[in-house]
Amino acid sequence: MITKTRATVADYRKLPEGAKYELVDGEIIERENPDMPGPKIKHQALSTRLVIGLGRHIVENGLGLLLHAPADVYFDEENAFQPDLLFIAETRVATLVREDGVYGAPDLVIEILSPSSAYYDLKSKFQVYEKYGVREYFIVDPKDNEVTGYRNEGGTFNQFFRERGRLRSALLECEISF
Numbered sequence: 001m002i003t004k005t006r007a008t009v010a011d012y013r014k015l016p017e018g019a020k021y022e023l024v025d026g027e028i029i030e031r032e033n034p035d036m037p038g039p040k041i042k043h044q045a046l047s048t049r050l051v052i053g054l055g056r057h058i059v060e061n062g063l064g065l066l067l068h069a070p071a072d073v074y075f076d077e078e079n080a081f082q083p084d085l086l087f088i089a090e091t092r093v094a095t096l097v098r099e100d101g102v103y104g105a106p107d108l109v110i111e112i113l114s115p116s117s118a119y120y121d122l123k124s125k126f127q128v129y130e131k132y133g134v135r136e137y138f139i140v141d142p143k144d145n146e147v148t149g150y151r152n153e154g155g156t157f158n159q160f161f162r163e164r165g166r167l168r169s170a171l172l173e174c175e176i177s178f
Contacts, residue, residue: 008077018070022117024124026078031069031117042142043112046178047084050110050140050167053176054085063172064090064107065097072101079128084140085110087172105132108171112140126150130157136171145178 006026015021020031051068058066069082086106088096096104109129111121121139129137130152137150137157149161151170161168168175 006078009074009080012080020070020082022082022120022125023078023080024120024128029117029120031082040114043084043114046112046140046142046145049178050085050176053178054087054169054172054174057172057174057176058087062090064088065093067102073106074101074103075105075128075132081125081128083109084112105129105134107134108136108138108169109134110138110140110167112142114142126157130155136169138167138169140167 007023007028008026009023012021012023012028015028022029022031047068051066055066058064065088066085067088068085071086072080072082073086074080080101083106086102087108088102089107092107096102096106111117111125113121126137130150133152133155135152137152138161139148139150140146141148145165147161147163147165147167148159149168150157151160160170166175166177
């Protein structure tokens with residue numbers, strides 16, 4: 001019988017700094033596969049627009065901390081992700097943020113789909129974000145700029161938003177068009 005050894009956070013931490021990997025359900029996954037073509041420029045452009053728009057709103061209103069990949073978020077011993085963008089409310093920053101990463105669920109997460117990560121963003125990571133209490137989760141599809149937003153209500157994500165070219169966060173009380 002062949003058994004596959006599950007990776008842990010300890011294994012994940014042995015990867016080179018800045019490596020584009022995530023630990024998803026005990027499996028080390030490459031965030032960007034250099035052999036797989038993808039919307040890299042569009043992905044970066046969307047990320048930049050969101051960082052600028054959300055960042056300005058967050059700073060001007062003293063709401064908390066906005067981070068972008070690669071920033072490690074540790075959920076448990078088998079799940080460490082690098083979301084495209086994440087927000088932590090000011091009241092929780094001191095509790096969750098350490099020198100080497102974020103320990104616990106951010107308040108808001110945004111994932112921009114790419115061919116190498118779409119399955120995990122839509123399935124495995126979705127379930128972890130839901131389980132650990134991410135309050136809002138947005139998935140952005142760069143092919144058509146469609147944004148789908150989920151709000152965590154009682155431990156379950158419920159879709160509350162779907163639109164093209166716009167992200168609207170009830171948590172941050174803002175809207176960003178792109």
